[in-house]
Amino acid sequence: MTGSGNNTYLLAGGNGSAALIDAGTGEPRHLADLDAALTKARARLDRVLVTHGHRDHVDGVPHLARAYPSASFFKRPWPGEDSQPVAWQPMGDGESVIAGDEPLTVLHTPGHSPDHVAFWHEPSGAIFAGDLVVLGSSVMIHSSRGGNLAQYLASLERLLALAPTRLLPAHGPIVPDPATLLKAYLDHRRLREQQVIAALRAGYSDVQRIAESIYDDLDPALMPAARENVRAHLDKLKSDGMVTDEAGWRLR
Template sequence: MAFLAEPIPPRQIPLPVIPGVCRIVAPNAGPMTYHGTNTYLIDMPDGVVVLDPGPEDAPHLRAVAKATNGRAMAILLSHGHADHCAGASMLADMLGAPILGHESFTSRVASITGRLRHGDRIGELTCLHTPGHAMDHLCFALPGGIVFSGDHVMSWSSSVVPFPSGDMRAYLANLEMLRDRRDHLLLPGHGPAVPSPSTFIDQLIDRRLKREGAIMKALGSTNSTPEELVHRLYEGRASPVWRAALHNVRSHLEKLQADGRVVSVEDGRWQAVASSEQREIYCL
């Protein structure tokens, strides 16, 4: 599928996205973060909401604090991965604002002061619980078909579903949920906006299902470890991509096992379930 690209953005500068929304791109570029984390500032009638402060980088966080113009009402976290939330406490000290995340929020580098559930409202934003990439992942919807999609849907790359903290079945189910909303713009946690989200999400789903098919083909009639499967499927790719691929393959295997298509055997190896065995499983 065709992913989207953009030039390296300036740092510590609010960049207009749509009316009432700007982003400041954090200086944490890398193979898993593209040019860096998008920290969004969202104007509300009662103040400014900051979504995903990003890393604990003082110049970045000072720029975010300045851009709120003393009107910060809350800091929202899409999920507990460090590239999105490590700077939350420092920013909260600067702004005197609460830090809000999903009720299942888990992080080694941040904590929240208020808990959110699916359907909760923060000003004009509606919380959408979208577990998969992370079990505490939230997207946030504005009226008019605009969704801040965090790492659930990104424009520059497909998302990693880490093992064991992620869930491939939930990820695919929530891709379908977001697609079926028929929104007209996604604002992701990294990279540029996604126009025509339904078509883009369909391509992401197709990409993951094709990866499942490739895993089944790579297994064939033998048994293999996840590492052996990654070597076959991603031969020649760089090590950061290889590590992400291992997480995705492991999560795919867990989903395929739940679907009755593979089984875990000795020494961390996996094998495909013969079609007759599959029929037996589905009849139980």
């Protein structure tokens, strides 16, 4: 589910301080590349800023803590899920964190996961967007693990309102035209919601059947992901008061 792999971003200032956005997985080639980039920039790694607690973003934490014992680790708490052996520094919405010699504004952007944050570099309009967007794909909302579609849509709207110049995501290429992508994401989810409503209206009442009716000719390997997405829509419609899950899913 990570497409071409994970992006991490190293921000090194002229002051010799550097911050890494997302910790990766501890992959030896990544650690070697990071070390080479720090040497080239003549910077030391002072901070690791993590967008959220999914494994592809935090599994590298113990490796980084061993290699850079003076680095501090920042993340928004996710109670019950944060198990890495570091003393996390919590980040509140709207707080500033220093990366290199530049401030980044922490934006709490839940939905993909409850702890998700993005980092806004206001002077340039760039946003390090974590898993909020992936160019050429849609983003998983793991309803069964803290995902929440209504929150996710609100987070997309929040990014859109900031009129970012670029989005730098944790997977896939940099997004050069954020407004177009964010609006397309919002439209796509509205369309999916209409499809879920149509499936309920047609009498489908369980997640599997609804998913099969929406996702034609789906690779069976992707069916669990399709079910997660359908479930996310059903949960949103339920919280909107439009559906009930008593005796199967149905419209109110």
